[in-house]
Amino acid sequence: MRTALSRVAPGTPVREGIDRVVRSKAGALIVLDDSPEVLSICTGGFLVDAPFSPQRLSELAKMDGAIIVSSDGGRIARANVHLVPDPTEFTSETGTRHRTAERVSRSLDVPVVSASEEMGVINVYAGGAKRELQEIGRLLDRANQALQTLGRYKTKLDESVAELTAAELQDLATLRDVARVVQRGDLVHRIADEIETMIIELGVDARLLRMQLDELYAEIDDELELVIADHVPAEREVVEVLQDMADRPDNEVRKLSAAVRSLGLVGGDDEVNLGDKVQPRGLRLLRRVNKMTPDAARAITAQFGNLAEVQRASLDDLTAVEGINGELAANVRETLSRLTESAILEQYS
DSSP: OHHHHHHTSTTSHHHHHHHHHHHTTOOEEEESOOOHHHHTTEESSEEEEEEOOHHHHHHHTTSSSEEEEOTTSSEEEEEEEEEOOOTTSOOOOOSHHHHHHHHHHHHHTOOEEEEOTTTOOEEEEETTEEEEOOOHHHHHHHHHHHHHHHHHHHHHHHHHHHHHHHHHHTTOOBHHHHHHHHHHHHHHHHHHHHHHHHHHHHGGGGHHHHHHHHHHHTTHHHHHHHHHHHHSOTTSOHHHHHHHHHHSOHHHHTSHHHHHHHHTSSOTTOOOOTTOBOOOOSHHHHTTSTTOOHHHHHHHHHHHOSHHHHHHOOHHHHHTSTTOOHHHHHHHHHHHHHHHHHHHHHHHO
């Protein structure tokens, strides 16, 4: 869908042509693919094989048939054709033009654009989904509201990460602390994902939105992945946890137990006790140590097993780990001590 939206975003020749069609109170059925599979369901019409231009598209749309545009958008292949998609393919549409568009898109997995003649509604069908193109001003308003929501959820996520950090450093972390970070991280992902789609749909009008999203979203993925890596069972991958959360419906993600099950810390139908204590490996906090590489952090956690043991380790214990010299060992001790002191002061201040 995002690929299809990028092809009809403001500033593109195809979008300019579609807008001309709508302004002229005409309808259009445009297939953005000229593969042999598409051509095999075309009957009638005539061969155009001319360079694409918005003017040509709007003129050809005055005829009733569909228009076939090349996959790269550079040429108009055919016009005024009758499309004969699989009649058994599911469609939720009622109008003839929209029904045909959805069936062609679903059966051949190609992007199709349908513009209604009377209402001026433009629908894009791709990837088994449908999206109605909105007026630019309205879409910008929605995107700005979504950015404000993202900012609020990002603040809540930062608070949860800070609370988890304090609990881990004091060896008091529970399933609730970890689940809250994973849950809020997934909610931030969902909002950012929707904004990303809006940015693609807005095309050249989304430059400022892109800058704001990048600023708000910076480093969230790294932090969340390290939280998961600290707590996920050895047999489960971080990417599996993220995908499992992404696949859950919105109402289920709001339950902390869903995050615990995605992490694989509770299996099957076992009851989730959010108060159960957990012990992080320590990867996330070790990555804050000056000159610490990912490999060195993994070597330390492999040696000591969990963060509490790393905190108790002496300089000699740390330098005994392969790849850890005296300077890095001292940095580990200093950083963890400073973080612990800061967490305690913040908690009781």
